Amino acid sequence: MQAPLIKVAEKAGFCFGVKRAVRMAYDAASSCSGPVYTLGPLIHNPQVVERLKGMGIDVCDNYEELPPGATVIIRSHGVPLEVLEFLRSRGVRIIDATCPFVKKAQDIVATLTNSEYHVVIVGDGNHPEVKALLSYGKGRASIFPHVPDGVLKLGVVSQTTQLLEKFIECIKWLIGHREFQEVRIYNTVCQSTAERQKECKRLAQEADLVIVVGGRNSAGAKKLWVVASEEVEAYHIEVAEELNPSWFLGKRVIGITAGASTPEWIISEVVEEVKRITGGKVDGRG
Amino acid sequence: MQAPLIKVAEKAGFCFGVKRAVRMAYDAASSCSGPVYTLGPLIHNPQVVERLKGMGIDVCDNYEELPPGATVIIRSHGVPLEVLEFLRSRGVRIIDATCPFVKKAQDIVATLTNSEYHVVIVGDGNHPEVKALLSYGKGRASIFPHVPDGVLKLGVVSQTTQLLEKFIECIKWLIGHREFQEVRIYNTVCQSTAERQKECKRLAQEADLVIVVGGRNSAGAKKLWVVASEEVEAYHIEVAEELNPSWFLGKRVIGITAGASTPEWIISEVVEEVKRITGGKVDGRG
Numbered sequence: 001m002q003a004p005l006i007k008v009a010e011k012a013g014f015c016f017g018v019k020r021a022v023r024m025a026y027d028a029a030s031s032c033s034g035p036v037y038t039l040g041p042l043i044h045n046p047q048v049v050e051r052l053k054g055m056g057i058d059v060c061d062n063y064e065e066l067p068p069g070a071t072v073i074i075r076s077h078g079v080p081l082e083v084l085e086f087l088r089s090r091g092v093r094i095i096d097a098t099c100p101f102v103k104k105a106q107d108i109v110a111t112l113t114n115s116e117y118h119v120v121i122v123g124d125g126n127h128p129e130v131k132a133l134l135s136y137g138k139g140r141a142s143i144f145p146h147v148p149d150g151v152l153k154l155g156v157v158s159q160t161t162q163l164l165e166k167f168i169e170c171i172k173w174l175i176g177h178r179e180f181q182e183v184r185i186y187n188t189v190c191q192s193t194a195e196r197q198k199e200c201k202r203l204a205q206e207a208d209l210v211i212v213v214g215g216r217n218s219a220g221a222k223k224l225w226v227v228a229s230e231e232v233e234a235y236h237i238e239v240a241e242e243l244n245p246s247w248f249l250g251k252r253v254i255g256i257t258a259g260a261s262t263p264e265w266i267i268s269e270v271v272e273e274v275k276r277i278t279g280g281k282v283d284g285r286g
Numbered sequence: 287m288q289a290p291l292i293k294v295a296e297k298a299g300f301c302f303g304v305k306r307a308v309r310m311a312y313d314a315a316s317s318c319s320g321p322v323y324t325l326g327p328l329i330h331n332p333q334v335v336e337r338l339k340g341m342g343i344d345v346c347d348n349y350e351e352l353p354p355g356a357t358v359i360i361r362s363h364g365v366p367l368e369v370l371e372f373l374r375s376r377g378v379r380i381i382d383a384t385c386p387f388v389k390k391a392q393d394i395v396a397t398l399t400n401s402e403y404h405v406v407i408v409g410d411g412n413h414p415e416v417k418a419l420l421s422y423g424k425g426r427a428s429i430f431p432h433v434p435d436g437v438l439k440l441g442v443v444s445q446t447t448q449l450l451e452k453f454i455e456c457i458k459w460l461i462g463h464r465e466f467q468e469v470r471i472y473n474t475v476c477q478s479t480a481e482r483q484k485e486c487k488r489l490a491q492e493a494d495l496v497i498v499v500g501g502r503n504s505a506g507a508k509k510l511w512v513v514a515s516e517e518v519e520a521y522h523i524e525v526a527e528e529l530n531p532s533w534f535l536g537k538r539v540i541g542i543t544a545g546a547s548t549p550e551w552i553i554s555e556v557v558e559e560v561k562r563i564t565g566g567k568v569d570g571r572g
Contacts, residue, residue, distance in 0.1 A: 172458045175471070183471040185461070 002252065004280040006271065009203055009257035011196045012213070013267055017099025018043050018260050021076040024097045028073055029055040032093075036071045039063055039079060040128065042097075043261035044218035047239070066092050077128040078102045080135035101160050102129055105188040106136045112155035113140040117184060120144050122170045123159025127219055130159050144170050145177075152181040160190040161220045161260070163197060163227070192260065193220060200224045200257050204231035207255035209247060212236045213270050214259030221259030228255070239266060240273040248278045288538065290566040292557065295489055295543035297482040298499070299553050303385025304329050304546050307362040310383045314359055315341040318379075322357045325349055325365060326414065328383075329547035330504035333525070352378050363414040364388045366421035387446050388415055391474040392422045398441035399426040403470060406430050408456045409445025413505055416445050430456050431463075438467040446476040447506045447546070449483060449513070478546065479506060486510045486543045490517035493541035495533060498522045499556050500545030507545030514541070525552060526559040534564045 014022070021042060028036050029052070037060035041049045049059060057073070063083050066072055071093040074084075078098040087094055098106075109119050118140050123130040125143040134141050147154065156174065158167040167189055175183065204210045210228040214221025216238055228234035232255075235247060248254065254274060258267045271282060300308070307328060314322050315338070323346035327335045335345060343359070349369050352358055357379040360370075364384040373380055384392075395405050404426050409416040411429040420427050433440065442460065444453040453475055461469065490496045496514035500507025502524055514520035518541075521533060534540065540560060544553045557568060 168461055171461050175454055175457050175461070180471075181473050183469075185466075185469040185471070187467050 004208075004248070004252050004254050004278050006254050006256065006274055006278070006280045006282045007203060007207060008267070008271055008282060009196070009199050009255065011192065011199050012256065012258035013260070013262050013264055015190070015192045015196075015260035017076040017101060017190075021073075021097035021099070022048065024095055025052055025057055025073050026055070028071060028095055029057050032071045034069055034071060035067065036073065037066060038073045038075055039083070040075060042073065042075050044215035044221075044259070045261045045263065045266075046215060047266055048261070048263055063087060066090065068092060071095060074098055075128075076102065078106060078132035079128070080132050081138075082135060099160070099190075101188070101190045102132075105133055105157050105160060105186070108155070108157055108186050108188065109133050109136040109141055110138075112184060113137045117153045117155040117182075118142070118148065118151040119155035119157060120147055120174065121157055121159065122167050123162055124219060127159060129161070133157065133159070145173065147174070147178055152179065154178065154180050154183045156183065156185045157188045158186075159219075160188055161193050161223065162189050163223055164189045164194045196220075196257070196260070197224065197227050200227045200255075201231065203255035203257060204228040204234065207232055207253040208251040209253075210234040210255040210257065211243070211270065211274065212257055212259070213267055214238065214262045218259045218261050220261065224257055224259060228257070237270070240269040243270065243273050243277060245277045248274070251278075254278065254280060290534070290538050290540050290564050292540045292542065292560055292564070292566045292568045293489060293493060294553070294557055294568060295482070295485050295541070297478065297485050298542065298544035299546070299548050299550055301476070301478045301482075301546035303362040303387060303476075307359075307383035307385070308334065308549075310381055311338055311343055311359050312341070314357060314381055315343050318357045320355055320357060321353070322359065323352060324359045324361055325369070326361060328359065328361050330501035330507075330545070331547045331549065331552075332501060333552055334547070334549055349373060352376065354378060357381060360384055361414075362388065364392060364418035365414070366418050367424075368421060385446070385476075387474070387476045388418075391419055391443050391446060391472070394441070394443055394472050394474065395419050395422040395427055398470060399423045403439045403441040403468075404428070404434065404437040405441035405443060406433055406460065407443055407445065408453050409448055410505065413445060415447070419443070419445070431459065433460070433464060438465065440464065440466050440469045442469065442471045443474045444472075445505075446474055447479050447509065448475050449509050450475045450480045482506075482543070482546070483510065483513050486513045487517060489541035489543060490514040490520065493518055493539040494537040495539075496520040496541040496543065497529070497556065497560065498543055498545070499553055500524065500548045504545045504547050506547065510543055510545060514543070523556070526555040529556065529559050529563060531563045534560070537564075540564065540566060
């Protein structure tokens with residue numbers, strides 16, 4: 001049997017916002033005096049969170065418990081306005097690693113709701129990014145598909161890691177189901193998310209099997225798995241140890257991609273393990 | 287055989303903008319010295335145009351031929367910016383009877399294109415309202431579905447007499463087929479047009495036959511006929527003389543509606559003639 005070809009997505013791994021947040025955390029570890037925390041895990045990747053712990057940066061899950069004088073790193077998803085205000089009032093030092101693209105979406109929600117639009121956020125209401133976005137609406141924002149009755153001026157934004165196709169479907173639904181005078185739609189799907197998803201789709205069309213590497217809780221990784229699964233057999237793993245040799249039987253082209261919160265070293269471990277299991281060769285990067 | 291019921295739409299006939307334009311023309315006929323013209327027929331109704339002629343208001347089809355010192359009435363559809371500018375430069379007195387709802391759509395096109403949006407107009411490129419709307423975009427507007435490549439900030443407006451459903455379908459198409467950063471949609475479908483169409487649909491669902499009364503060139507009347515035809519047998523006539531007795535055979539409920547440019551007296555003539563042909567009774571108005 002011929003050894004399979006292993007194709008690693010060019011856009012696999014850390015995005016701009018995650019790279020920036022991780023760099024800010026590393027900087028904080030080396031420069032801050034006093035205790036440093038991230039508010040929730042910095043990124044949806046337990047291995048990175050472990051590394052930070054080793055550098056003295058702990059995860060704090062409840063912002064109300066942060067001691068005055070502590071330093072807290074706001075992760076790339078951002079936090080609700082009221083949390084920021086609470087932390088400021090407590091004299092906690094804030095390092096804001098909110099992704100600039102998420103910040104832009106927050107600004108749009110704030111600007112539109114200040115101008116009498118009601119803003120609908122297309123995203124997962126349980127995701128921290130969406131909870132934060134919602135807070136910037138100060139009561140004049142809601143999660144898709146909910147729109148209060150009587151709203152005639154509507155704004156629409158997306159969770160930055162949303163599937164572009166889903167965002168578009170939701171807009172179409174709103175346009176078709178709501179009376180309106182005016183609708184302002186901002187495509188806040190992060191370009192790198194959209195490109196990563198597009199590349200994943202192409203990869204899945206070329207491959208017999210796709211491995212998506214990413215934290216179990218990573219929305220982005222889950223969505224990559226959805227995109228890949230629509231085309232071909234696909235698995236979502238967190239680390240190389242989860243690879244099951246039986247998946248690779250008879251496969252000739254194996255695609256590997258990773259979410260925006262998956263560090264390079266974990267992707268490399270997966271690629272090496274796939275090479276070891278299959279005897280395959282890496283095409284492209286790697 | 288039982289005499290049929292004749293249901294006349296409550297919203298049949300002159301809309302706000304047409305009433306206003308006709309009133310302005312009548313006022314001009316009695317108050318202006320010197321020749322008075324309308325630029326094109328004042329409304330899409332030859333009978334009204336005839337009446338105005340009797341009052342000394344002629345139709346001028348070519349604005350370049352208007353003599354200085356003349357008075358010209360701009361009809362409810364509005365005119366392209368360059369025509370207004372030409373008339374002003376020639377010292378022609380202008381009575382602007384552009385419908386305020388059309389004016390609002392013109393203002394939206396101007397404001398959006400001044401703010402670097404490209405505006406797509408959903409409407410009939412040959413209709414005078416749409417030609418005028420387009421002119422306010424000063425080169426940064428186009429007729430649906432055309433959008434220049436590379437446009438990422440998009441505005442969308444509608445011809446005021448557009449079918450709301452069609453406007454919505456066109457928006458959905460744009461959203462699904464164009465990459466964008468931002469889309470600003472203004473529902474410029476005139477409320478009275480939308481209500482008239484909704485009522486026409488209800489009427490067509492209740493009736494065995496619908497008669498739409500309106501000028502042959504009236505876009506609004508044609509669209510009412512489309513709406514009615516989707517539900518039931520329907521005819522578009524201009525005057526009572528066109529009614530064909532064979533249409534009414536075996537019909538128990540007859541609906542009558544009329545476009546926004548159809549004067550009350552023509553609707554009354556049609557209702558009377560339907561009563562005469564069928565022996566039916568009028569339900570509701572009339």
